[in-house]
Amino acid sequence: MADAHLTPEERDSLAAELALGVLDGAARSDALRSLMADPNFSPDMIGAWDRRFAVLYNDYTPVAPPETLWPSIERRIADGLQAHPALRQLRWWRAGAFASAAVAASLALVILLRPTPTVPAAPPAQVAVAQMVGAPDGPMILARYNPASGRLILRPKGVAPDRLAPELWIIPADGRPRSLGLIAGGAESRVVIDPSYRPFMTEGATLAVTMETIDGAPHDAPSSTPIAAGKISLF
Template sequence: MAEVPLSAEERDGLVAELALGVLDGEERAAALRALMADPAFTPGLIEDWQRRLAPLYDEYTLVAPADTLWAGIAARIDDADAPREGALRQLRIWRAGAMIAGVAAASLALVLLFRPVPSSAPLPEPAAPVAIAQMTGAADGPVVLARFDPASGRLSLRASAVKPGALAPELWVIPPDGKPRSLGLIAANTDSQLPVEARLRAFMTEGATLAVTMEPVDGAPHAAPSSAPVASGKISLI
C-alpha cells in the first residue's frame, strides 16, 4: 500500500480519484486511510476538484420527477418526526454518508443544523418548490437559516449567535425593488416558525434577499429597518 507521507504525485492521484468517485470498496477505504495519515492532505484539495468538475453538472438532462415525489417526501418527513424513528434514521443516514461520501461529504460541509420544528399537525404536501436561505454577516455574527414552504405559507427559522440585549432580531424580505418588507420579529438562538402574510408570499422567491436587523420590540413589525442588517442571504428554490 501507499507509503506515508505520500509523494505529491500519489497524493494528487488519490485526491483526483476520490473526487471523481472511481474508487470502490476496499480500494476507496485504503485511499482514504492513506490520505488521512498524510500530513499534507486537507479536505480542501478534494473541494478544489469538486469545484473544477462542477460545470459537468450542466451535461445532465433535465427530467421532471413524478408528481408523487413531493407526497413521498412529506410522508417520510412525518415518519422521521417520531423520536425513535428519527434517531434511527439519522444513524442510518450518517452511516450511509460515512460509507459513500467519507471525506467528500465532510468537505462539502454538509453540516446538518436545521431540524424541523416539531409539529403535531401533519406536514402539508408541498405544491411548489421550497425556498431556503442562509443568512450570515460578520464572522462572529448571527447565522439564520430559513425554509419557506409555499403550501403552508410558513417560514421555519433557526437563529444562532444572536447577541442578547434590548433589541430583537427582525426578519425582512427584500425583493428586486430594494424596499425591505418586515416579516416580523423572530426568536433569538432557537427554532421558530413564522406565518408569512399572504401579501408578502409572492416575494419569497429565487434571488430575493432575506435580512435580519436588530430592532426595538415595540412597534414591530416595523415599516422600515432602523439599522444595517446583521445577517443577510439570498433565497434559493429547491
C-alpha cells in the first residue's frame, strides 16, 4: 500500500481491522505504515472502533473447538482431492506442461547467443512501525521509524502530561531500557535517534513510554512501569 492520503473509507476500514485484530505480520505493519503516513489519521479512530466492538464482545461466550476438529477437516480434504477426477486430469496436464517447457528451454539455448546482463534492482527502503498500547481505554502511541535517516515520528492518544512527562525508551534483546528522551504527550512528536542507539531499533525490540520527572531527563532508567509498550516491526 503506497504512502498517500487515504480516502475516508480506507482510513476507517484500516482502523476497524486494527481494532478487531484481524491483521498480523506484514499486513498489520503495512496498515500501520499507511495510517502513520496519512496526516488526516488520528489514533482516536482505532479507539472509536474498540468501543464499538466492546459492546459486541459482551454478547458472546468463548467456546473451545473439539480436538478432533482439525484432523477431521484435513482428512476430508485429503480424501476429496484423491477422489476428484479433476485432480487426475491435472496430473496429465502437468506432465504435458513439463514436456513442453523442456522443449522450449532447449530452443531458447540454441537461439540465445549470450545472456543479457541484468541490473539488480535497488532494495526498497526499510520502514519500522510499532503500536504502543497499555491498559484497555488507556494510552496508545503509534510510531514510525526510518532506519536510513534515524527519524522517528510518534502520534500519541490519551497521554496526559501533568507534573510528569512521557519519556520514550528502547528495550533491545538484552532487556536494558535506553532513554530516547522526553516526547510530547498531546501532539505529534518527531525525534532523531542518537546514532549510538540506532542499532537497537531492530525487529522485535520494544518501544515503551513511562511517566518521568522533567528534571534530569533523559534518565538512566525508568522509575515506573510503562503506560504503553509495543514491539517494532521492520519491513
